[in-house]
């Protein structure tokens with residue numbers, strides 16, 4: 289009895305059981321139960337989408353004849369995907385998203401026992417005679433795409449949507465773009481649980497009314513595929529998980545001094561010699577597949593070739609272009625072995641880059657609006673070893689670097705892409721960048737303020753909050769003696785681990801005036817892979833990346849300008865974690881079950 293009373297009281301508290309992650313901008317809900325099954329009638333822009341064992345299998349709309357075969361007659365587990373190629377249609381995008389959404393609801397759902405009182409009587413009665421059901425899902429969007437896959441510049445794509453679910457089971461999604469529909473479908477999925485009977489699915493919060501849009505246009509994750517090798521399927525899995533968190537950029541840190549996995553047909557030696565081994569490369573077909581897969585999920589792939597430092601792996605194929613490869617002691621030449629930087633006054637380097645860009649950029653441009661040219665951690669000493677320079681003087685190096693950036697960025701723009709760089713180019717090296725350039729900040733402190741004060745656009749990856757690799761120990765080795773004693777107990781450089789709470793507390797616009805705040809396009813969490821690989825990445829990254837994801841989608845503050853509460857977020861994040869696990873992500877557990885099962889949302893509050 290006491291439990292029931294408490295449950296009733298909890299239901300009145302804002303969003304403690306309304307587990308939408310990230311939280312919508314406007315959200316109201318009720319307490320009616322509705323079941324959903326596979327006969328729900330789906331219409332898209334006025335036309336009926338034939339669905340699995342639809343009660344009316346004669347689909348009236350001839351335009352959907354193909355989809356009848358794909359969606360009307362095959363089981364819904366069949367993963368409909370848009371046809372390959374850079375021209376994709378809204379209808380295909382939406383149809384595939386509907387296919388995935390229903391697969392998530394019926395195939396990859398969960399019984400929420402971890403989030404409900406132990407031994408409590410919280411499950412709706414599956415045998416109730418008058419049980420209501422979701423009868424229809426009506427999807428409309430008003431803007432048609434131009435038959436190119438989505439590759440918006442920040443701010444160009446409308447991702448907003450409204451969602452209604454009436455008490456009588458009529459669900460409606462309205463959006464401007466098909467990507468808005470994708471975001472709405474991810475919200476829709478999160479309304480439903482599996483019943484412990486195994487063959488029923490229900491929501492308990494009808495009616496629902498949502499009006500939603502992202503706070504920031506750039507909500508991303510950086511995946512370093514140079515320190516560890518990630519097979520294509522693992523990258524696709526990461527893209528899926530990002531889209532479930534309404535994140536929309538995957539920044540692939542493609543090459544570094546450790547390896548060069550990217551096949552460049554004009555220079556096959558690069559990957560043949562620079563990768564970790566045969567087969568551990570990305571072919572042009574692999575890259576196109578990753579890009580298409582991402583764009584079908586409203587995610588844009590941004591490729592980075594880091595330079596002029598962090599490029600040592602080119603040494604294996606073009607040794608004449610590189611200085612300081614594997615130079616010792618490494619810390620005089622770079623931040624981590626094996627070092628390696630481009631020669632800064634070499635026409636051969638410029639020729640190499642022309643060939644590289646001519647090969648790569650036209651392949652990226654159909655699917656992406658950005659290309660990242662790196663620029664972090666350039667060590668001045670490297671050019672001491674460069675016979676064309678022989679200096680580590682900033683005043684000598686700065687103009688060489690400026691020319692390097694100007695030429696490269698000119699080529700990037702000519703290919704129809706917008707350049708991105710790491711913050712050192714703007715701050716430490718004081719380079720003149722175009723105002724189109726997006727600067728990626730990582731060093732924290734006043735960096736975002738500094739960069740925006742120069743009028744540059746910025747995305748924030750402050751390592752004190754959003755580097756998800758930090759705090760798990762050193763990856764270098766220490767021989768007995770001085771090194772052992774100096775570095776004991778062998779931490780990494782950026783620990784401790786940044787908890788989801790720390791990530792959630794970070795506001796990329798904090799302390800900025802209005803004009804400067806407008807230049808903050810969003811942010812990226814970073815997954816540097818020295819001690820992370822495909823086997824461990826899920827657990828290290830999720831659900832923590834989603835904490836940044838919610839800040840970037842929903843904003844650090846709510847509509848009244850109040851910082852969002854960790855207590856409120858914790859309940860929803862714990863639920864999102866269960867949903868991610870049900871959808872095949874080995875996401876970490878965020879708190880003990882006792883806290884989750886206690887109906888008092890403040891049960892595990894650490895009060896002062």
Ligand SMILES: *[C@@H]1O[C@H](CO)[C@@H](O)[C@H](O)[C@H]1NC(C)=O
Pocket residue numbers: 619620621622667668669
């Ligand atoms: C450059 O090398 C010298 C030793 O020659 C070293 O003392 C100095 O710290 C190095 N500079 C950097 C930025 O690593």
Ligand SMILES: *[C@@H]1O[C@H](CO)[C@@H](O)[C@H](O)[C@H]1NC(C)=O
Pocket residue numbers: 633676677678684688
């Ligand atoms: C770059 O190389 C040219 C000759 O190729 C030389 O004249 C020039 O001084 C060099 N620049 C620097 C900064 O060393």
Ligand SMILES: *[C@@H]1O[C@H](CO)[C@@H](O)[C@H](O)[C@H]1NC(C)=O
Pocket residue numbers: 668669680
């Ligand atoms: C430049 O090189 C000299 C000589 O090796 C070294 O003493 C100095 O620390 C270096 N400067 C920087 C900024 O690394």
Ligand SMILES: *[C@@H]1O[C@H](CO)[C@@H](O)[C@H](O)[C@H]1NC(C)=O
Pocket residue numbers: 715716734737738741
């Ligand atoms: C930006 O950083 C540079 C280099 O640290 C510094 O000289 C400059 O004063 C900073 N500018 C602002 C506005 O913070």
Ligand SMILES: *[C@@H]1O[C@H](CO)[C@@H](O)[C@H](O)[C@H]1NC(C)=O
Pocket residue numbers: 793794795798844851
């Ligand atoms: C809101 O959070 C920011 C950090 O995101 C912090 O600097 C600020 O003090 C907080 N404001 C309040 C009123 O707690």
